[in-house]
Amino acid sequence: MAIRLALWSTRTPIDERLREGWSAMSCDETGWIVRAPGDFERFEACLDGAAYGPHRHDTYAIAITVAGVQSFSYRGSQRHSVPGQVVVLHPDELHDGHAGDGRHFRYRSASVAPSALQRALGGRALPFLAGGVSDDARLHAAATSLIGDLNQALCGLEYDQAMLDLAEALSELGGEQKHHRRVDHQAVAQARAFIDAHPDKNVRLDDLERVSGQDRWQLSRGFRALLGVSPYRYLIFRRLDTARAMMNGRTPLAEIAAASGFSDQSHLTRHFRSAYGLTPAQWQRLNRSRPGGGAPSASTR
Numbered sequence: 605m606a607i608r609l610a611l612w613s614t615r616t617p618i619d620e621r622l623r624e625g626w627s628a629m630s631c632d633e634t635g636w637i638v639r640a641p642g643d644f645e646r647f648e649a650c651l652d653g654a655a656y657g658p659h660r661h662d663t664y665a666i667a668i669t670v671a672g673v674q675s676f677s678y679r680g681s682q683r684h685s686v687p688g689q690v691v692v693l694h695p696d697e698l699h700d701g702h703a704g705d706g707r708h709f710r711y712r713s714a715s716v717a718p719s720a721l722q723r724a725l726g727g728r729a730l731p732f733l734a735g736g737v738s739d740d741a742r743l744h745a746a747a748t749s750l751i752g753d754l755n756q757a758l759c760g761l762e763y764d765q766a767m768l769d770l771a772e773a774l775s776e777l778g779g780e781q782k783h784h785r786r787v788d789h790q791a792v793a794q795a796r797a798f799i800d801a802h803p804d805k806n807v808r809l810d811d812l813e814r815v816s817g818q819d820r821w822q823l824s825r826g827f828r829a830l831l832g833v834s835p836y837r838y839l840i841f842r843r844l845d846t847a848r849a850m851m852n853g854r855t856p857l858a859e860i861a862a863a864s865g866f867s868d869q870s871h872l873t874r875h876f877r878s879a880y881g882l883t884p885a886q887w888q889r890l891n892r893s894r895p896g897g898g899a900p901s902a903s904t905r
Contacts, residue, residue, distance in 0.1 A: 668748065
């Protein structure tokens with residue numbers, strides 16, 4: 605309990621909206637993840653023990669801890685978040701996830717594409733919050749606008765405003781790089797569109813150079829500057845998106861691997877664990893369950 609007591613006095617008070625809806629659900633011993641409706645990935649999770657192994661993703665992870673102590677290794681240090689604090693994990697940064705006090709921990713999270721922040725920032729450099737955990741009131745308000753209510757889809761002007769608020773809060777906290785190379789946005793967009801259209805193909809830098817009209821190395825630097833990951837890692841994540849969409853419990857993983865562009869099932873499993881900290885089988889089990897057992901009903905999505 606030392607971690608909880610040491611951090612509790614500095615936390616931001618939890619928003620009342622976090623006490624509504626899904627927050628009325630309690631953890632059970634098996635753990636659960638329930639996803640919000642809509643195309644924008646948001647979810648609430650209740651986990652315990654060593655919940656996630658070391659992994660990376662190609663999006664910002666924006667989370668508010670709801671209960672317990674959410675602990676993780678990040679940039680060479682152990683970080684701890686208690687209820688009301690905001691967690692911000694930068695794309696392509698290695699991290700894990702575990703209970704900090706031996707009990708369940710619970711959090712709400714959104715996966716925010718770097719391109720969404722780029723649109724809000726007007727092409728400025730991606731913000732970076734080095735510590736990973738914040739008590740900042742403005743950031744807490746922005747995060748709550750994203751994940752305070754998971755019962756409804758976030759879309760239209762509400763989504764646009766949430767992205768703008770988040771981008772501005774992160775930029776203010778992380779500071780902006782004053783000196784950076786200009787990036788060819790159109791070339792990166794063309795390369796990204798090509799990958800999006802051919803995630804199951806053996807895409808090479810030659811292909812991206814051809815479709816973008818830009819030198820491959822300059823394009824690779826620009827790709828990372830605007831999207832937070834390399835073209836190759838971006839391609840892997842698009843293949844993983846395809847694989848996850850096919851994981852309905854009926855299609856064999858070997859078929860899923862082939863259809864989504866991986867060489868075999870072990871290739872899929874290795875990248876899946878690297879990206880999400882779980883094997884495909886573990887992911888399927890968690891996403892088929894919720895408190896009380898069974899798949900989430902329409903009323904809880």
